[in-house]
Amino acid sequence: MQFDVVVIGGGLAGLSCAIRLAEQGKRCAVVSSGQSALYFSSGSLDLLAQLPDGSMVSEPLLALPALAQQAPQHPYSLIGAPRVAALAVEAVQLLERCGLKMQGSNQQNHLRVTPLGTCRATWLSPQAIPTAPFGDVLPWRRIAVLGIEGFLDFQPQMAASSLAAEQSVQVDEVSLHLPVLDRLRNNPSEFRAVNIARVLDRPENLAVLIEEIQRQAGQAEAIFLPACLGLESDEPLMALRQALGKPVFLLPTLPPSVLGMRLHQALRQRLQLLGGVFMPGDTVLRADFDGQRITGLYTRNHTDIPLRAQQVVLASGSFFSNGLKAEFGGIREPVFDLDVYSKPQREDWSSIDLFAPQPYLQFGVQTDANLRALKQGVAISNLYAIGAVTGGYEPLLQGCGAGVSLLGALHVAQQIAGQEGSV
Structure with a gap:
């Protein structure tokens, strides 16, 4: 089975990337192993709410230089502040094309009311909140x-x-x-x-x-x-x-979330309207390599029939979605055995204080500045990593999980679309 791009993961990052590529004429397939994490979300999307040093952020784009100093491996720092600002505009436009009219501004965060009645800073929210x-x-x-x-x-x-x-x-x-x-x-x-x-x-x-x-x-x-x-x-x-x-x-209520489900459904419908292929309930198990290039992907449902594509995007999520696995020997990315940000000692993976920052939330796949995944310190030429599977940032504390997924997806989609040739 041949495609221009195969995206591994059907959440916010994977679907957004596939949609943008499909809009530009690429034949895309999305392999999704299970329910998207969007089903467990509030429906609001964060861009950047707090810096690593604890400083609250009201204007996310203006805080990017400070973020780059404090967290040079953050995906925003790798992409660069000017590009992040442009991608934030593109992200809102993509959501609108999916029929999602959100409230919020790229220039300034707003406060949304949480299920607990508290207020939390965020970037975009459904009109209903x-x-x-x-x-x-x-x-x-x-x-x-x-x-x-x-x-x-x-x-x-x-x-x-x-x-x-x-x-x-x-x-x-x-x-x-x-x-x-x-x-x-x-x-x-x-x-x-x-x-x-x-x-x-x-x-x-x-x-x-x-x-x-x-x-x-x-x-x-x-x-x-x-x-x-x-x-x-x-x-x-x-x-x-x-x-x-x-x-x-x-x-928002406890999961499953009606607002989160609507977001996921709108993205999936847009992808399929554009001719993208969505493969639910399937899992990529392994890959064939030719040097530093992926030549085929093997999934549970397709057994010995490989999926072949010029480009592959890994958007498999973090521990919650089995995009990362914690084993006795360390933290592992299970499909390609990619390089991972982590700590070698298990006792350093978490804090005994439940409400303190948890180190494991920053674990994830290492990438270069183009978000190409690294293996043994070398970038795989046709494999990109986006969203929660990547490391170098803390999505909850920093309030940037959705933004990293959306903006990383669009950044990678632009790079792929700009490359000549397809299968």
């Missing part, structure tokens, strides 16, 4: 946080308490009684955000939801609901806002 300008507060003085009776993946009391303390506003916390959800409620394993959204998105059930919110919301100026609505589009949320005549927003 409540936000405030960086360093500011929410514009409403009375908010209703409405849970769903029996739904354990969102705790309205916790969110309401944090909002009241942090925002100095009056917060009313109420649980909605919705008999249309009784069948799901009787089976805890099915009483999840995605299944609830499938029920509430129906027009006849949306009317019941509107009636219950009107009864419970009181005099609140804004209403916050768990993200159990709008599995396919924002239309149910828009209908709620119109019927209630006031702002209605969604707060």
Whole structure:
């Protein structure tokens, strides 16, 4: 099976790279071993929220020179500040072509409300999420946080308490009684955000939801609901806002995340619309090499039939997605046995303080400045590494995981598209 590019990994990095290449006429295949990490995300995308020294970042692009000094192996530092700024613009445009209209600016972070009712700095957020300008507060003085009776993946009391303390506003916390959800409620394993959204998105059930919110919301100026609505589009949320005549927003829930799933589905649909091939439930096991060049990939489902491509992009994720493996002998990249940033002593991989920075989060594949993967210190000529599988940065503490995935994907796509020749 022959392609111009094979992308290993169907998450944010892999899909974004494949989409951009497909838009430029490349025949792409994406091999995805399982559920994307987007299914576990809030739907918001971070660019850079904090420097390694702990300094908070309000203007990500202006903080890049300091980041390069403090973390020279960070993917942004390798790409370079001018290129990162240009790629951030391209990333927003790509999301828009996928039908994803996000709120936010490349110039300044904003604050999004988390499921716990706290505020976190981020780059882009779905239109459904409540936000405030960086360093500011929410514009409403009375908010209703409405849970769903029996739904354990969102705790309205916790969110309401944090909002009241942090925002100095009056917060009313109420649980909605919705008999249309009784069948799901009787089976805890099915009483999840995605299944609830499938029920509430129906027009006849949306009317019941509107009636219950009107009864419970009181005099609140804004209403916050768990993200159990709008599995396919924002239309149910828009209908709620119109019927209630006031702002209605969604707060992410425990996984699976409706907002994260919508992001993944939009990217996958865009890829397939462009003619890209998506191979779900398959795993790349090994590769053939000719010197420093990959000549074939072997997957679990295709057994002895190799996938052949001029270029290969590794976007297999970190430990969570088995893109990296922790073994007694050290940290390993399992497909190509690439060079990995890590610490040799196991006791140095993590901190005993659960809330302290965890060293293992910075482990990952080493690359050159073009994001080509290194093996025994030498760049493989047609293998690039992007996203969470790469090392040199801390995605959670630094608030840059999504940005590294998106911008790295576009950076590599441009390099590949600029090379002549295809299979």
